[in-house]
Amino acid sequence: MATYHINVNGQDQQVEAMPDTPLLWVLRDNLQLTGTKFGCGIAQCGACTVHLDGNATRSCGLLISSIGTQKITTIEGLSAPGLHAVQKAWIEENVPQCGFCQTGQVMSAVALITQNSNPTDAEIDTAMSGNICRCGTYERIKKAIKRASTPKPN
Amino acid sequence: MDDHKIFKVSRRDFIKTTSVGVTGLLIGVSVSCTDNKKNLTGDPQSRFTPNFFITINGSGDVTLIAHRSEMGTGIRTSLPLIIADELEADWNRVKIEQALGDIKYGDQNTDGSYSVRMFFMPLRKAGAFARTMLEQAAAKEWGVDVSTCKAVNHEVVHTSGKSFGFGYLAAKAALLPLPDENKVTLKSPKDFKYIGKTSSIVDIQDIVTGKARFGLDVNIPNCKIAVIKRNPEPGAGVKSFNPDEANKISGVVKIFKLDAPGFPTNFFKPLGGIVVVAENTWSALKGRDALKISWEKGKNADYTSSSYIANMMKGAKSKGKVRRENGDVDKAFKQSKTILEAEYIVPHLPHSPMETPCAVALFKDQTCEVWAPTQDPQGARKALAGVLGIDEKAITVNVTLLGGAFGRKSKPDFIVEAALISRNIGGPVKVLWTREDDIQHDFFHAPSAQYIKVGIDKNNTVDAWLHRSVFPSIGGTAVDQANEPSGGELSLGMIDMPYDIKNVRCETQQAPTKIRIGWLRSVSNIQHAFAIGSMVDEIAFARGVDPVQNLLDMIGEDRKIDFTSLTKELENYNEKQEDFPWETARFKNVIRVAKEKSNWGKQLPKGSGQGIAVHRSFLTYVACVVEVSVDANNKITIPKVDYVVDCGLAVNPERVKSQFEGGASFSTSIALKSEVTVKDGAVVESNFNNFFLARMSDAPLETAVHIIETNEKPTGAGEPPVPPFAPALCNALFAATGKRIRQLPVKLSA
Ligand code: FES
Ligand code: FES
Numbered sequence: 001m002a003t004y005h006i007n008v009n010g011q012d013q014q015v016e017a018m019p020d021t022p023l024l025w026v027l028r029d030n031l032q033l034t035g036t037k038f039g040c041g042i043a044q045c046g047a048c049t050v051h052l053d054g055n056a057t058r059s060c061g062l063l064i065s066s067i068g069t070q071k072i073t074t075i076e077g078l079s080a081p082g083l084h085a086v087q088k089a090w091i092e093e094n095v096p097q098c099g100f101c102q103t104g105q106v107m108s109a110v111a112l113i114t115q116n117s118n119p120t121d122a123e124i125d126t127a128m129s130g131n132i133c134r135c136g137t138y139e140r141i142k143k144a145i146k147r148a149s150t151p152k153p154n
Numbered sequence: 155m156d157d158h159k160i161f162k163v164s165r166r167d168f169i170k171t172t173s174v175g176v177t178g179l180l181i182g183v184s185v186s187c188t189d190n191k192k193n194l195t196g197d198p199q200s201r202f203t204p205n206f207f208i209t210i211n212g213s214g215d216v217t218l219i220a221h222r223s224e225m226g227t228g229i230r231t232s233l234p235l236i237i238a239d240e241l242e243a244d245w246n247r248v249k250i251e252q253a254l255g256d257i258k259y260g261d262q263n264t265d266g267s268y269s270v271r272m273f274f275m276p277l278r279k280a281g282a283f284a285r286t287m288l289e290q291a292a293a294k295e296w297g298v299d300v301s302t303c304k305a306v307n308h309e310v311v312h313t314s315g316k317s318f319g320f321g322y323l324a325a326k327a328a329l330l331p332l333p334d335e336n337k338v339t340l341k342s343p344k345d346f347k348y349i350g351k352t353s354s355i356v357d358i359q360d361i362v363t364g365k366a367r368f369g370l371d372v373n374i375p376n377c378k379i380a381v382i383k384r385n386p387e388p389g390a391g392v393k394s395f396n397p398d399e400a401n402k403i404s405g406v407v408k409i410f411k412l413d414a415p416g417f418p419t420n421f422f423k424p425l426g427g428i429v430v431v432a433e434n435t436w437s438a439l440k441g442r443d444a445l446k447i448s449w450e451k452g453k454n455a456d457y458t459s460s461s462y463i464a465n466m467m468k469g470a471k472s473k474g475k476v477r478r479e480n481g482d483v484d485k486a487f488k489q490s491k492t493i494l495e496a497e498y499i500v501p502h503l504p505h506s507p508m509e510t511p512c513a514v515a516l517f518k519d520q521t522c523e524v525w526a527p528t529q530d531p532q533g534a535r536k537a538l539a540g541v542l543g544i545d546e547k548a549i550t551v552n553v554t555l556l557g558g559a560f561g562r563k564s565k566p567d568f569i570v571e572a573a574l575i576s577r578n579i580g581g582p583v584k585v586l587w588t589r590e591d592d593i594q595h596d597f598f599h600a601p602s603a604q605y606i607k608v609g610i611d612k613n614n615t616v617d618a619w620l621h622r623s624v625f626p627s628i629g630g631t632a633v634d635q636a637n638e639p640s641g642g643e644l645s646l647g648m649i650d651m652p653y654d655i656k657n658v659r660c661e662t663q664q665a666p667t668k669i670r671i672g673w674l675r676s677v678s679n680i681q682h683a684f685a686i687g688s689m690v691d692e693i694a695f696a697r698g699v700d701p702v703q704n705l706l707d708m709i710g711e712d713r714k715i716d717f718t719s720l721t722k723e724l725e726n727y728n729e730k731q732e733d734f735p736w737e738t739a740r741f742k743n744v745i746r747v748a749k750e751k752s753n754w755g756k757q758l759p760k761g762s763g764q765g766i767a768v769h770r771s772f773l774t775y776v777a778c779v780v781e782v783s784v785d786a787n788n789k790i791t792i793p794k795v796d797y798v799v800d801c802g803l804a805v806n807p808e809r810v811k812s813q814f815e816g817g818a819s820f821s822t823s824i825a826l827k828s829e830v831t832v833k834d835g836a837v838v839e840s841n842f843n844n845f846f847l848a849r850m851s852d853a854p855l856e857t858a859v860h861i862i863e864t865n866e867k868p869t870g871a872g873e874p875p876v877p878p879f880a881p882a883l884c885n886a887l888f889a890a891t892g893k894r895i896r897q898l899p900v901k902l903s904a
Contacts, residue, residue: 001404010654015789019402021436029379031433034371035364037557040509040589044842047508087362094354094808097816098226099361100508100557101369125851132842134558135226136819138814138853 004064008033009077019065024048026064027074033101035075039132046131048072049104056111058130075103078110086110089148097135105131109145117150187630188327194309195320202324204284204332206258207237207277211346211523214308214321216243216661219248221259222249223529224357225556225563226816227508227872228809229269231355236270236430236805240281240341242305243320250356255531256552263530265564265673266727267772267870270805274868278340283326284579292318297776316510337547343803343865352808357555369494369527371555372514378407379580380575381438384427384595386836388670389417395428399444402869405429405437408433408579409445413570417452419670420632422537424571425595431579435586442535443736445807452835459502459601459832459834466603466623466624467497469663474622475638477821478649478721486618490609492696498606498685499897503599506675509557510587517571519692521548522576525557525567531858534566540578551757560820565597593845596835597672598830600625602681606689609657616696616708623648630667637666639678641723647682647771647877649721654710658720669832676873680880684898687767687881691888701766701885702763712739714780727773734773734867739777741768743862744798748777751860752796758791761785762793763889767881773869775800782886788902790826790881792818792854802866814859815877822848825880826900864904 001016006023006030022041027033027036027050029048030059034144039047043061059120065111078084083091086109095104105128112119119127133141196212203209209217220236223231234250237243253259261272273754287304292310293300297317302313312319343349360366385391391414401408404680414426430443432438487493513526514554522542528534539546556563572585587595602625609618629644639662641649649660675682694704714735717724726734746770748754754764762783769776781794799812804810826844831838884895893902 018436018440020440025435029436032373033364033463034367034373037368037509038370038586039510040842042841042843045508045589062623080363083363083507090362091358094358094812096226096355096358096361097228097812098224098508098556098558099357099366102361103364106362107883118683127852132508132847133705134506134560134820134847136816136848136853138819138848138850139815139855139857140812141850 004067006064006072007069008069008072009074015064017064019063021051021064022060023062023064023067023072024059027059030109032098033074037100041099043082046108047101047104049131051105051107051111056108056112075107078106084110086113086144089144091142093144093147095137095144097137099132101131105133105141109141113145113148114120119145120125121147128139158645163437165718174367190346192296193322193777194322196323196325200325200328200802202328203313204287204327205280208241209281210284210320210324212324213322213869214247214319216241216248216320216648219253219259221253221262223262223264223531223553223556225264225529225557225559226354227813228806229633230357231353232742232806233273233346233811236274236277237281239346240278240517240743241285242307243612243801245309245348245353247308252553252849255534255553257536257565259850261535262532263564265529265561266725267872267874270868271870273771274805276711281565282338283332284802286333287325287327287330288320290330290333290862291323292692294313295326295828310637317338318575326404329336349805350803350807353806355809364557366508366578368557369512369525370509370557371585372525372554374514374516374582374640377514377584378579379435379438380429380431380585381442382412382427382571382584382585383442383447384425384591385414385449386594387449387455388425389415389419389454391450392428393448394449396446399446400430400441403437403441404445404857405433406441407432409441411576412574417454418631418633418667421565421597422541422567424567424574429575431575431583431768438586439588443534451743454668457832457835462668463499463501463601463603466663466665467499469665470497470605470622471626474661474663476659477644477662477723478658478660478904480720483657483659485620486606487609488656489544489611490618491612492610494608494689494692496692496896498604498681498688500602500681500684502597502601502832503674503824503828504830504845505560506591506592507556507558507560507562507847509587512584513572514584514587515569515576516582517542517573517576518816520544520572522526523550523552524569524573525552527554527559527563528566528569529556529559529564530566531718533564534569537570539572540572540768551654553772553797554777560675565672567631574904589842590840593830593839594794595842599674599680600628600671600678604685606683606685608689608693610696611691613729616655616693619651619653619655620659621651621685622661622663624663625678626665626667626671628671628673631670631672635809638662638664644676644724644802645724645725646677647679647686647769647813649724650717650736651686652715652738652741652770653708675820676771676876679873681770683767683769684880687769687878688884688896691765691885692894693880698872702745702754703747705766705768706742709738709741729773734869736770740800741770742770744775744777744800747862748779749799751798751858754779759783761890765882765885765887765889767878767885769878771874771877774871774874775873776878777883779887780882782883782890784887784890790900790902792822793856795854795857797857797859798862799874800862800864801874802864802868804861807861811859814875815857818857818879819848819853821876821879822853823896824876825883827852831900
């Protein structure tokens with residue numbers, strides 16, 4: 001076990017963990033931030049997506065010892081206490097079914113929209129292809145992303 | 155974490171706590187309200203609980219019990235909506251409480267797409283009884299005839315205009331005897347406020363903010379984490395193991411053996427193996443990786459799915475056990491002008507819900523409490539009682555949200571694991587299944603081999619149909635003797651074949667179960683609809699008739715098909731045929747609407763095509779038209795899917811739509827992506843790097859769902875999207891490429 005200082009949702013946290021512990025389990029086990037989900041553990045499903053300095057990152061493949069001062073944002077810190085525009089769009093489009101994949105989907109979508117405020121279908125496909133939804137909410141995810149995106153001025 | 159507290163709060167406390175806030179609010183309102191004729195609330199402590207599903211307190215808060223499991227269908231919303239509608243409750247004043255596993259609620263086993271079908275009337279009655287009693291209470295207060303009082307939106311209103319709030323009436327209604335059933339009238343469908351209208355699911359806000367609590371998220375104080383290394387051959391045991399290296403991993407607290415059940419395993423028994431208990435998940439996983447285990451070989455060590463399927467196909471081509479026989483197919487074939495023959499193969503499929511199986515258990519002083527994403531809390535309770543040897547009353551099963559299930563979480567094996575481990579370590583524990591555990595140790599959809607032979611006579615009419623279906627039975631997971639498909643399994647798409655064909659024979663062959671087999675969304679409808687839906691399309695081309703017209707020709711006259719005269723083995727989804735008859739007119743209607751909505755026969759570029767398939771499952775009639783396009787590299791895109799659905803009255807049409815949209819994607823996985831293979835007793839695939847599901851770029855670009863407006867009794871919506879999709883897609887691929895697909899998943903280059 002070693003001690004790490006990480007910044008999660010704007011707060012400095014001190015955690016005890018083995019150096020090779022994936023951030024996912026630190027968030028869930030040490031910090032009780034259970035909005036970030038486990039789905040595969042091998043960076044294939046996107047359920048564990050968080051932002052690392054604003055970039056969508058699979059927390060199941062990110063070792064605690066490699067994070068340093070990079071800022072971590074989880075679904076809990078996305079926009080609380082209010083809702084992010086992407087979350088609002090998710091609600092307006094009634095996206096979720098079981099809901100389990102949805103926090104990861106939202107995190108991927110927010111990273112996309114932040115970097116590209118008006119993505120094309122192909123750009124959405126690429127950005128979201130790392131997130132599996134077994135319930136098959138893909139069509140509505142796409143609609144919600146479009147709803148949350150801002151058409152480019154003129 | 156708070157979960158423990160949330161789950162521990164008793165129902166009464168729950169009512170009390172929640173009422174405080176609302177009472178304050180309402181007092182505020184009534185004080186400033188000049189209309190003092192209105193009595194909205196009463197003593198906040200009072201409660202009116204006319205049945206297990208409804209509680210109204212003096213503040214007017216309505217608490218409705220959701221007794222079925224939420225796994226993505228929206229049932230936690232749709233069933234309470236039914237009660238609220240009949241009760242005339244204001245949906246904004248309703249709180250939903252998830253039921254514990256308890257037989258007092260009636261059936262809680264959330265599978266078979268029957269939640270709405272089974273509970274639509276009982277829950278309407280539950281709501282209507284409560285509403286009637288509130289009206290009676292108001293009438294009594296005012297000393298007027300009850301016929302002059304009417305519940306409207308959380309109040310009872312008198313014809314004179316005066317009214318009482320539900321909260322005010324709660325204490326008074328609680329004193330009344332239950333009314334006679336004939337004094338209770340159900341609403342007329344035209345007066346429905348919520349039924350048939352769009353409603354968002356009650357958990358949506360929690361889901362998108364990460365607050366929703368799935369089984370994986372339950373955390374109780376001092377809870378350890380356990381993972382289990384299971385024999386790659388399900389059911390077989392451990393020869394020896396060495397925990398030394400694992401014990402060196404920091405955080406590992408205990409390693410021990412859980413006995414293996416042998417095979418057949420049964421549905422509730424854990425697979426056994428070596429359990430690693432640790433302080434946290436990562437220590438448990440690392441500890442498990444460090445185990446050295448020598449496995450026993452069991453009776454299925456020779457099971458290899460490819461040769462097993464080849465063998466089943468041999469069987470499918472020779473005479474088997476007759477399960478339905480009408481007329482004389484052999485004689486008819488002799489006179490056929492055209493004969494078609496085809497073989498169909500569908501592989502093992504896993505459920506792979508995004509949330510893997512997981513459960514938290516606390517065994518203490520001969521009692522056991524569990525928290526689990528279970529489809530079947532009563533089944534889990536019973537299984538726990540049996541395995542732990544304690545009374546069911548000493549067992550509490552809390553149902554969390556389910557991160558998908560598709561049939562997997564109707565089996566309680568993972569919950570029993572948690573309980574046994576908790577008993578062993580003397581404290582709370584969470585059992586986690588990794589994705590590898592999930593894919594390799596599932597209760598798989600049965601692999602299948604089918605053969606269909608069809609005779610077309612000189613009048614261009616199909617007059618002979620021979621269908622053989624071979625697959626290991628789900629029953630074989632529990633008992634050795636179940637080595638041939640059951641009538642129930644054949645009623646899922648095979649012996650309920652509806653086409654008007656004079657000579658029909660359906661046969662099966664033995665196929666012993668060699669790995670845990672379970673029910674996956676729509677069960678054997680998957681393979682039967684694939685084979686029949688594909689063959690019917692081949693018939694269209696052989697007859698030289700458009701596929702839509704061919705379907706209409708083959709189904710024949712408008713009638714209720716009397717299956718009792720056709721086969722003794724039909725199970726009509728556990729409903730009497732007179733209650734839910736097989737109606738060809740409804741079947742034809744969905745076909746006709748699909749033709750129109752899909753713009754059937756429209757001009758498409760080269761490499762594109764449309765395909766149709768129709769199937770009734772779980773008493774719901776579904777037509778599916780799929781449009782595909784195939785590029786030069788054989789990449790398949792699905793620009794459009796049209797589903798036409800007759801599921802009777804759709805209680806929550808928005809959720810019916812989402813089930814079908816999702817069903818299209820789920821079925822895209824089955825048709826194009828997914829396959830589990832077994833070699834020498836062990837599953838080969840392990841995670842999403844070698845087992846594939848549809849991703850956004852694979853899924854249909856647009857799924858249009860057309861719901862037939864009807865007041866027929868509601869049926870199901872969870873499973874019916876799946877069966878017709880793969881054959882419709884494969885028929886579209888034929889239209890696009892000229893290639894017939896008879897094996898899933900589709901491999902175009904092969
Ligand atoms: S759990 Fe990290 S990508 Fe699947
Ligand atoms: S909503 Fe269930 S997995 Fe995506």
